Amino acid sequence: MFQLDQLLRENIRQLVPYSSARDEFKGEAQVFLDANENSLGSPLTRWYNRYPDPHQWKVKEALSKIKGIPPQHIFLGNGSDECIDLLYRAFCNPGKDNIIINPPTYGMYEVSAHINDVEVRRAVLLDDFQLDLVHLETLVDENTKIIWICSPNNPTANSINRQDIEIVLNNFPGLVVVDEAYINFSRHRSFIQELADYPNLVVLQTMSKAWGLAGLRLGMAFASEAIIEVYNKVKAPYNISQATQELVLAALEETGQVNDMIRALVTMREQLVQDLALLPLVRKVYPSDANFLLVKVGDARAVYQYLLQDGIVVRDRSKVELCEGCLRITVGTEKENQELIQALRTYDAGRIVS
């Protein structure tokens, strides 16, 4: 049913990938005169004059231990955004193929499709923010290459039912991408343990959220070795900088600290849910498996502007389908969350007076 070779673009199937100096020589040596680097060094005390490992093996081995996934099943991108874009470039013929998203969802699936001139089909979520499998099925044709599922979903904050994702994985012969950017804030099981069962599964995770490293830009794709080989074929040779590789490697030693932050953020999220629910202007706080809340207020634009006057920026999602009147609010520090609640209390007070 799933045939990777047939799913690939013909030009990628035939592609002879770029072979870097670091690919061609892998052994031990004292004198490296093969990559046209600056042999004298760099202006930085910490030298960065050498090209980094194109396959980031040290980072992958450290991740492998944490995730329980062999390194050959891991691809690292310059943010998840690179992991997303490369799938279009490898699998979707511009002007011909299509993909399916389940909105409201993360915007990059659609933007990246448009950049690559790939048609976007939309199976809007049901009112409970779950997959509309009936609609989804009607959208699939022989040119449908990818179905994007974000779980926990941004901006709705809920997890998608596991059984529904399994139905898609079992019945769709193209790629099924499960974006788990927020999985660490959820009690649900990741799909990365299911790779052996599903040759069409790609799981995306990121260092940008729970790991607190959005500034470094490191996204992860977990998939079959065959899909990872495709990723490696089309990526830029040195897509992850030496600085990022070193810093991520150091961060991966600190799982204890990261788990503490995750627990703290989840506790503060639940406190924020309670505090928000007490405010008269809040109509609904949706359940969250992420580090943000989707909150329905009366006039989202007005509340957004009001908070901005107090120097507080949230995300106005009121123009997004199924999110009418909604703001998306990231869980902040204890102090930031209190400032938010205080500001919203005065908004209510102002309303009552006027």
Ligand SMILES: *Cc1c(COP(=O)(O)O)cnc(C)c1O
């Ligand atoms: C934040 C986020 C990402 C992370 O993207 P990076 O490029 O890794 O920073 C990926 N997917 C979703 C759904 C997100 O909300």
